[in-house]
Amino acid sequence: MSGALPPRERVASFAVLGLSAFTTTRDAGTYGFTDTAPVGEVNERWLALLRSTGGRMASAHQVHGIKIVTHTPGWDGWLRVDSADGHLTAHHDTTLVVTIADCVPIFLGHPKGASALLHAGWRGTAGGILESGIRALANMGCHARDLVVHLGPAICGKCYEVGPDVYAQLMRRTIAAPATVDLRALLADQARIAGVKQVEISPHCTKCRNDRFFSHRAGDTGRQVAVIAPAA
Ligand SMILES: [Zn+2]
Structure with missing residues (x-):
């Protein structure tokens, strides 16, 4: 590995799993190619992340779906998958990355070395991307009861207002006017129902x-x- 990691908010509980988990902050600059920021600068941020995290990195063109890609060894460089919102690896050998700006980054780690990283807005939350990730890990012998699930920086329950249609899909009851929902509280409930004991929510x-x-x-x-x- 070479180069320093960008300014970030760390997930302290993942250190004991041998993982470096974090969300970058505004000081790191934007990683969004949809931004008005110069493409060359954004690209260089991604390449710096690749260099500083071990040489194999996976991201995706995210579509607010529930598809999770499982990565296997045997390649180097930066893989950008088409149309996916989650990444999973059985070993500590691939850097997983999702882009966010209000949606929830869901970090999943297991003591056996498997990890997954998901991007969930209201569609992913209603569609069950977290349950899908927990199930995929269980299928490789990493049971929910031993997982650490961390819900990173995202829009809070006071700030996130949605219309009646989205509210009904998330809360399974109807309302007449827009109301607020807390995506991370819903995801934390989903994780606990799936059998996860250690669920953390970023403040x-x-x-x-x-x-x-x-x-x-x-x-x-x-x-x-x-x-x-x-981990370095
Ligand atoms: Zn807020």
Whole structure:
């Protein structure tokens, strides 16, 4: 590995799993190619992340779906998958990356060495991407009861207002006017129902702390990245 990691909010509980897990902050700059930021600068940030985390890195063109890609060894460089919102690896050998700016980065780690990183907005939360990730890990012998699940910086339950249609899909009851929902509280419930004992929720809201994080709802076009990498 070479080069320093970008300015970031760490997931302290993943260190004992041999993993470096974090979400970058506004100070790191944007990782979004949809931004008005120069493509060359954004690309260089990604390449610096690749160099500083071990030489094999996977990201995806995210589509608010529930597809999770399982990565296997045998390649080097930066793999950008088409149309996926989650990544999984059985060993500490691939750096997993999702881009976010209000949606929830879901970090999953297991003592056996498997890890997964998911991107969940309301569609992924309603569609069950977290249950899908927990099931995929269980299928490789990494049971839910031993998992650490961390829900990273994302829009909070006070800031995230949705219309009646989205509310009904998330809360399974109907309302007449827009109301707020807490995506991370819903995801934490899903994790516990699936059998996860250790569920953590970051105290940071991307919109309340728009000084520190990019927030789509606050008007930003920039994106931060959530990362699970082999520990240095
Ligand atoms: Zn907030």
